Amino acid sequence: xxxxxxxxxxxxxxxxxxxxxxxxxxxxxxxxxxxxxxxxxxxxxxxxxxxxxxxxxxxxxxxxxxxxxxxxxxxxxxxxxxxxxxxxxxxxxxxxxxxxxxxxxxxxxx
Amino acid sequence: xxxxxxxxxxxxxxxxxxxxxxxxxxxxxxxxxxxxxxxxxxxxxxxxxxxxxxxxxxxxxxxxxxxxxxxxxxxxxxxxxxxxxxxxxxxxxxxxxxxxxxxxxxxxxxxxxxxxxxxxxxxxxxxxxxxxxxxxxxxxxxxxxxxxxxxxxxxxxxxxxxxxxxxxxxxxxxxxxxxxxxxxxxxxxxxxxxxxxxxxxxxxxxxxxxxxxxxxxxxxxxxxxxxxxxxxxxxxxxxxxxxxxxxxxxxxxxxxxxxxxxxxxxxxxxxxxxxxxxxxxxxxxxxxxxxxxxxxxxxxxxxxxxxxxxxxxxxxxxxxxxxxxxxxxxxxxxxxxxxxxxxxxxxxxxxxxxxxxxxxxxxxxxxxxxxxxxxxx
Numbered sequence: 001x002x003x004x005x006x007x008x009x010x011x012x013x014x015x016x017x018x019x020x021x022x023x024x025x026x027x028x029x030x031x032x033x034x035x036x037x038x039x040x041x042x043x044x045x046x047x048x049x050x051x052x053x054x055x056x057x058x059x060x061x062x063x064x065x066x067x068x069x070x071x072x073x074x075x076x077x078x079x080x081x082x083x084x085x086x087x088x089x090x091x092x093x094x095x096x097x098x099x100x101x102x103x104x105x106x107x108x109x110x
Numbered sequence: 111x112x113x114x115x116x117x118x119x120x121x122x123x124x125x126x127x128x129x130x131x132x133x134x135x136x137x138x139x140x141x142x143x144x145x146x147x148x149x150x151x152x153x154x155x156x157x158x159x160x161x162x163x164x165x166x167x168x169x170x171x172x173x174x175x176x177x178x179x180x181x182x183x184x185x186x187x188x189x190x191x192x193x194x195x196x197x198x199x200x201x202x203x204x205x206x207x208x209x210x211x212x213x214x215x216x217x218x219x220x221x222x223x224x225x226x227x228x229x230x231x232x233x234x235x236x237x238x239x240x241x242x243x244x245x246x247x248x249x250x251x252x253x254x255x256x257x258x259x260x261x262x263x264x265x266x267x268x269x270x271x272x273x274x275x276x277x278x279x280x281x282x283x284x285x286x287x288x289x290x291x292x293x294x295x296x297x298x299x300x301x302x303x304x305x306x307x308x309x310x311x312x313x314x315x316x317x318x319x320x321x322x323x324x325x326x327x328x329x330x331x332x333x334x335x336x337x338x339x340x341x342x343x344x345x346x347x348x349x350x351x352x353x354x355x356x357x358x359x360x361x362x363x364x365x366x367x368x369x370x371x372x373x374x375x376x377x378x379x380x381x382x383x384x385x386x387x388x389x390x391x392x393x394x395x396x397x398x399x400x401x402x403x404x405x406x407x408x409x410x411x412x413x414x415x416x417x418x419x420x421x422x423x424x425x426x427x428x429x430x431x432x433x434x435x436x437x438x439x440x441x442x443x444x445x446x447x448x449x450x451x452x453x454x455x456x457x458x459x460x461x462x463x464x465x466x467x468x469x470x471x472x473x474x475x476x477x478x479x480x481x482x483x484x485x486x487x
Contacts, residue, residue: 003127007122025448032445036163040170042272046285055281061211067183
């Protein structure tokens with residue numbers, strides 16, 4: 001077998017292995033669906049809103065339910081001192097607006 | 111075999127021989143290149159899988175959670191508020207939720223105490239999450255003592271554990287009965303932590319939230335969309351943080367690869383001169399160098415990606431886990447479900463393979479169009 005043939009075989013094996021990662025991902029996500037369904041059912045039943053990723057402070061445990069001024073939750077001018085704070089994105093209002101301001105004054109028909 | 115293919119095969123053969131002549135240098139380049147692809151692909155696969163999991167699991171969260179705000183802070187919400195929500199059209203169900211935090215000094219972590227809306231729990235009993243059970247060494251039938259807001263110790267019997275498969279959302283949960291919860295935290299009857307609303311029509315959610323803000327100005331609605339976006343943003347942010355940490359390594363590689371690919375060594379220059387002198391055309395030399403760039407970058411890409419897949423989904427991302435997951439005393443144990451986004455993979459391919467291949471061609475083209483005699487001198 002020539003050098004080129006050996007190289008082309010190597011490429012074919014690597015490309016096949018790459019294609020197999022997609023197959024593996026599909027198969028394993030089917031396998032994991034009962035686990036995901038259990039979590040999803042518990043979320044539905046208890047009305048949970050957040051992942052239990054950071055339990056060190058109340059504003060990191062339920063990120064989506066925390067006050068908007070997260071950095072000063074313990075007392076005025078309190079510094080954020082939990083390690084997860086450095087891994088979280090700054091609050092959304094520091095970025096350009098991504099969603100409508102719900103406090104906008106509109107007519108309420110009800 | 112068509113002549114064109116035959117020709118490419120010979121060119122590849124020649125290129126491989128040329129690469130093997132400078133074996134140590136080229137293997138070194140391949141290794142560093144593959145490591146860069148490995149690092150970028152690991153971060154990409156890990157964050158994509160986490161984001162996918164969060165979106166899937168939280169899809170059943172309440173459409174709207176309504177919090178009462180007092181002086182800018184979350185406060186208890188009364189029944190009279192809940193009654194007024196009844197006037198808003200589009201709200202299917204509304205229920206006051208009872209949940210709160212308890213800081214356990216024994217393990218230095220917060221538990222989330224919650225009253226399940228549809229599950230009967232005897233007063234004095236608790237159903238706990240797998241994270242708490244593991245950290246405190248508890249199992250069904252054991253007792254858990256917590257100090258209440260009245261300063262007294264309240265003892266709970268562990269009636270059962272929540273399914274460990276749902277640990278990602280339930281690791282720190284303690285489900286208790288309503289009378290226990292109110293007595294433990296001193297919350298009077300008729301008061302709730304917040305209100306969970308179900309809205310029948312997904313397109314009405316934003317409108318309902320808008321009406322709620324006007325009807326109850328001291329409240330803040332949190333939409334499920336915002337919850338999902340929060341998690342999307344977290345993982346994007348982390349992906350960015352890791353990418354920034356890797357930036358130094360990536361830049362070093364770019365300089366190294368650019369130098370290797372664009373600067374021609376005297377030996378390579380001579381090689382081109384000889385090839386041209388023995389009758390190779392400029393286009394052949396460029397094709398040969400294209401194959402050189404393609405062979406190195408494609409092999410590095412495939413090796414790097416495959417190593418990243420194995421690292422993230424077979425070895426649980428051991429190298430990046432501390433940064434990407436974060437940490438907590440009651441950290442949930444979970445194995446990520448592999449998901450590969452074809453588009454992300456294509457983007458990674460484009461940004462790693464394409465620039466290197468192009469960078470190898472330009473200087474070769476410059477050298478190849480000059481006179482062989484000048485090049486060889």
